[in-house]
Amino acid sequence: MNIQQAEAGSAPQDFTFRGSASEFFGIWITNLLLSIVTLGIYSAWAKVRVKKYFYQNTYVAGRNFDYHATGGQIFIGRLIVVAGLVAYSFLSLVPVMGPLLPLALIAVIPWLIVRALRFNARMSSWSNVRFGFDGSAGQAFLVHYLLPVATALTFFLMWPFATRAKQRFSANGHRLGSSRFSFESGIGPFYRAFAIAGLCMLCLMLAFSLAVRISDLDIGAILDAHITDELIALYTVLIYAAIFAVFVPVGLIYSALVRNVVFNNTTLGIGHRFQSSLHAGHYIWIILSNMLVSLVTLGLMLPWAHVRMARYMASVTTLLPKGSLDGFQGEIEAGGSAIGDAYADIEGIDLGIAV
Amino acid sequence: MDVPVANGQAFLPGSSAAHPARLMRTASGRLLLADESGTVLSECAGKEVTAEPRIGQAESRVIFPDGALFLTFDHAAAGTLAGRDPAAGLLHRLETFHPRLALFALLCLGGGWLLWRHGLGAMAAAAVWLTPAPVLDAIDTGTLASLDLKLTRPSGLSDDEKDRVQRIFRDLDGQLQQQGADLRLKLEFRAMPGFGANAFAMPGGTIVLTDAFVRMADRDQIAGVIGHEIAHVERNHGLTQFYRAGGAFLMISMMAGDTGPVLEDLLLEGNLLLSLRHSRAHELEADAFGRALADDAGYDPDGLLRFFAALQAESGSEPPAWLSTHPAFDHWIKALNSETR
Known part of the structure; x- marks a missing residue:
């Protein structure tokens, strides 16, 4: 950084993760044991403890994050969502409600997404100041429904526009105290990421079909035997293999490149900036090796995998402060309910934020 | 008299500014949060303060009724000063890395197997009945x-x-x-x-x-x-x-x-x-x-x-x-x- 910034006390500040795998293993396995013993009830409190551990161990400029939701809030949120789902399936018994209910659910989901984002933001803080989220359900409807449809209609050529809109929705909606995040970027970098991902897809598909060619003998034998069920099984296996060999890596490459674009073009408040240098290859290596190690150890190495991932993600992220970081002001935020968060948890909704 | 003092960082309500600060107890039993120059940032009666349960080696967090936050690595001193409930530390002690965790892991594998073997069937049957x-x-x-x-x-x-x-x-x-x-x-x-x-x-x-x-x-x-x-x-x-x-x-x-x-x-x-x-x-x-x-x-x-x-x-x-x-x-x-x- 230049001299002016150094004078203002504005040296780049790296994110660091200070947790350790052995320490988190203790927390995780105790959580798991208590969750099993209580038939899942404790898992709401366990979720909070894990989030607190990761937030409190993530530092930037010598100050850490924190997570403030309580296990009780998460638990009640989950109860309401489960009650809602049961009510939904019973309401569908009423003949008139049949076609109306799915429409109602579709209409409610953007609202739930916004609630989830708002709850998570309010329950998170850095340096004693809470985050906030002000995006609207209308915007959520646009980026989660309309743009994906438009993307499909344009043979996915519009995908970068949809990605940018989604990131704008999430980044521009967030604030730290009263200081807004602001993300603005031309479409160029998004199309660049799209093109790189597309190129990788082409290469991987070529390699994949070559690999299938090599084992052509087996397929020929099966074809000769006219056994259709085995052919179906073979195609199923091939489709799964293709998904994991081609589409998963390509999806990860794209999301890694998008994260860099989003962080590098986001400002906070008076002009603090961010820098992300996520390396797609390294990112994929960590995810795939984490997965393999976790599977082989029946999940016992999952804590190690999480810590490894958090450490890497922090290590590629930097804050470029403009002046003092003491100027953030936040009001004392009221609680809010965890319904949206619980719904996103249970239905596995991908909020699509490049964190 | 040996009065415990915890050194750490203080944050005033709603502000991101970090102040090097000390947490101490007065003779009358009140808790004081003071910065380096001795200026009192917050104070309250001893019992009004909230000491959050510890997680791992991260800082202990003590919250004053007005919202002032104190972070410290002096875990023991903070616990004594804030009058942390010893039971609140039980979870933290259970979680520390120790051969006991191997037993936990075995219990988890066994419990997971039981749930998968018997719990899932009961859950599926209930869900079928509810459909x-x-x-x-x-x-x-x-x-x-x-x-x-x-x-x-x-x-x-x-x-x-x-x-x-x-x-x-x-x-x-x-x-x-x-x-x-x-x-x-x-x-x-x-x-x-x-x-x-x-x-x-x-x-x-x-x-x-x-x-x-x-x-x-x-x-x-x-x-x-x-x-x-x-x-x-x-x-x-x-x-x-x-x-x-x-x-x-x-x-x-x-x-x-x-x-x-x-x-x-x-x-x-x-x-x-x-x-x-x-x-x-x-x-x-x-x-x-x-x-x-x-x-x-x-x-x-x-x-x-x-x-x-x-x-x-x-x-x-x-x-x-x-x-x-x-x-x-x-x-x-x-x-x-x-x-x-």
Whole structure:
């Protein structure tokens, strides 16, 4: 950084993760044991403890994050969502409600997404100041429904526009105290990421079909035997293999490149900036090796995998402060309910934020 | 007198500014938060302060009633000063890295196995019971529509051929109703090129027979196979498998927490594949049920067995799996034979 910034006390500040795998293993396995013993009830409190551990161990400029939701809030949120789902399936018994209910659910989901984002933001803080989220359900409807449809209609050529809109929705909606995040970027970098991902897809598909060619003998034998069920099984296996060999890596490459674009073009408040240098290859290596190690150890190495991932993600992220970081002001935020968060948890909704 | 003092960082309510500060107790028992120059940042009666439970080696957090926050690595001093409930530290002590955790891991593996073995079945049964009939109808309609789109053609059977099967179907259905079961069954005929002689059932009670099957099977064989498919509906086999797969995934993600981006997808698909293993037991159960139902309705109970034998003779030496979920024929015929003895 230049001299002016150094004078203002504005040296780049790296994110660091200070947790350790052995320490988190203790927390995780105790959580798991208590969750099993209580038939899942404790898992709401366990979720909070894990989030607190990761937030409190993530530092930037010598100050850490924190997570403030309580296990009780998460638990009640989950109860309401489960009650809602049961009510939904019973309401569908009423003949008139049949076609109306799915429409109602579709209409409610953007609202739930916004609630989830708002709850998570309010329950998170850095340096004693809470985050906030002000995006609207209308915007959520646009980026989660309309743009994906438009993307499909344009043979996915519009995908970068949809990605940018989604990131704008999430980044521009967030604030730290009263200081807004602001993300603005031309479409160029998004199309660049799209093109790189597309190129990788082409290469991987070529390699994949070559690999299938090599084992052509087996397929020929099966074809000769006219056994259709085995052919179906073979195609199923091939489709799964293709998904994991081609589409998963390509999806990860794209999301890694998008994260860099989003962080590098986001400002906070008076002009603090961010820098992300996520390396797609390294990112994929960590995810795939984490997965393999976790599977082989029946999940016992999952804590190690999480810590490894958090450490890497922090290590590629930097804050470029403009002046003092003491100027953030936040009001004392009221609680809010965890319904949206619980719904996103249970239905596995991908909020699509490049964190 | 040895008065504990904790050194750390203080934050005033709603501000990100960090002040090096000390937490101490006055002679009158009040708690003081003071910066380096001795200026009091916040104070309160000793009991009004909140000391958050510790997690790992991260800083202890002490919160004053006005919202001022104090962070310190002097865990012991902060605990004494803030009067932290010793029980609150129990979780933290349980979690510290220690050989005890190996025992925890073993208990988790054992408990997880028990839940998977017994808990999942109970959960799936409850979910099946909670599923309303219109949802089942919708599943049938949707599945049949997507099959019609991709795999099937309209049946080429004559009305006579269809009538012959419908009569057998009504016999079995009537027998079932005499036994007190009301399943709202429905029979469909489809031509399915490439699937050979085949039959399958959907959760809502729709049973589909292929033209090839109707043409190759005699009346006893048809009764046995329809009885077999009715068993799947009556015992809710399909729905149970679906809920088992979804329940296992939900259980893992609830208990173990986030599993990471790719592993999550793998677990979802893996559980669906694992549920196929369960379907073998279901097939054997359906065979026994189909045999008994055909017998009760006045058909030869060995029809089902003869059908499988005929199918195996036709397909040659390598026994294929019937719609990928059926046990290999050899195994199946053996099981049916032992049932007969």
